[in-house]
Amino acid sequence: MWQAGMRLVERLQEAGHIAYFAGGCVRDRLLGHESHDIDIATTATPEEVQRLFPHATGLHGKVFGVVRVPMGDSSFEVATFRRDIGTRDGRHPDRVVVARPAEDAYRRDFTINALFYDPLAERLIDYVGGQLDLEERKIRAVGNPSQRFREDKLRLLRAVRFAANLGFAIEPETWLALQAQAATVSLVSIERIRDELDRIWSGAAPALGLDLLDRSGLLARLLPEVSALHGVEQPKEFHPEGDVFVHTRLLLERLHHAPLPLAWSALLHDVGKPITQKTDPSGRIRFFEHETVGARMAASILSRLRQPNHLIEAVVAMVANHMAFKDAKQMRPATLKRLLARDTFPMELELHRIDCLACHGDLSIYEFLRTKLEELPPSVISPPRLLTGHDLIALGLVPGPRLGSLLESIREAQLNGQIRTREQALALAELLIRSSPTTPRPDTGPT
C-alpha cells in the first residue's frame, strides 16, 4: 500500500502539485504501526485529481474536496488542502474552503494526527509540533483545546480513544477542556459514540479508556449504569479488591484487543449489582439475580447504542450465564455439555477467568473446564440427536409443547450417557409416553 501511495503522490507532484501523506498514516508510520489506510492531501483540486486519475470517484461530493483514487491493490482518499468554516451543530463544519497546507494541519484534531509526510523526499512536514508530542506520548489539541472541542464534540471521544489505544497521556490543557465540555458529548450521533466506545473497549488498554471516560465525566453521560458501580460495596471475603467499579476495571485490565462481545461483557457483567444489592439477616451483602437483571440492563444499554443484534445477543447471554460457572464441578454431564456447547463458550470461559483473577484469583473451575473442553471431542459434547420430532409423531404423539419437552428429556438422557442408541431412545420415548396419562394418543382407540 505504501508503494502504491508513493506512486500516487509522485504523479501529483509531477503534475506540479504539492502532495503528502497526511494524518493517521503518518502518525502510525512514526510509531512503527501498520496503517489500515493512507490519506493523501494535495493542492490539486478534485477536478484536477480526477483528470490525472480517470478511475477516481467523488467521495463526499466535490464540496468536501475528497476523491477516492484506486491504485494498485489499494485505494486512497485524496483531499484538497482545506480549511473548515463555522460549526453550528457542534459536530460538522458549515463550509469547507481550499486552503494552504498549514491551514489544513490546523483544522485537524490532535497534533499527532496533523503531520504530513512527503514519501518521495522522505520529509516530515510538521506545522504543529506533532513529532515532539509523539515522542513524548501526548495527546494535545491543535490550537486552543476549548475551541477545538466546541467545534466538534466527537473530538472528546477521539482524545480518549487515542490516549487509551496508544497509551498516551492527555496534555493538561487539552484534558481540562475535555472535562469542561464532557457533558456536551450528547451532541454526537449515537452511532459515532458507539464506534468510539467499541474501539476503546476492544483496543490495547480498555482499563485506561475506562479511567479516562470516568475521570472526564464522559462515562456518566454515556454509560451511567457503569458509573453507578462506584461505591457499590461487596463482601470482603470474596472481593478483597474493593467495590464493583474497581472489580470491573480489573477485568478490563486483562483485556488487550479483545473481541467485542467479550469486552462489552466484561464491562457489563456486574451491571445488575447496584439494583440487586441486599444485606441478609446475617449481615452479608448479596446480589441475588444480579446476572439476570444485568443481562436485561445490558440489552437495554446496547440497544440504546444501536449495537447489532448479534452483539447484543452474545453479551446478554454471557452476562446472564456468568454465575453458572461457579457450579461447573457439580454439574450433571448433560448440563456441563450444554455449557461447553454454547457458541459463546470460549469467550465465556475467558470472561470467567478474568472475573476470578479480578477478585479471589482461584482458577480451579477455569482449569477444570479447560481440561473438559480439551478432553471431550465435539462428538461427545454435542452428539447428533438420537430421535427427531418425526419419530415421536410416528409413535402417536401430536406436535406441541409436550413433544418438545419429551425430545428434551431424551436429549438429556443421551447427554447424561444413560442412552446411546436409537433403539434405547425409542424405548425411553415409549416409556415416557406411557407413563404420562395426559399425553394425547389419537391413534389408540378402545381395544
Ligand code: ATP
Ligand atoms: P484511525 O483511522 O486509526 O481512526 P486516523 O487518525 O486515521 O485514525 P481518521 O478518522 O481516519 O483517523 O481521520 C483521518 C485524519 O483526519 C486524522 O488523522 C485527523 O487528522 C483528521 N480528523 C479525523 N477526524 C477529525 C475530527 N473529528 N476533527 C479534526 N480532524 C479530524
Ligand code: MG
Ligand atoms: Mg484513518
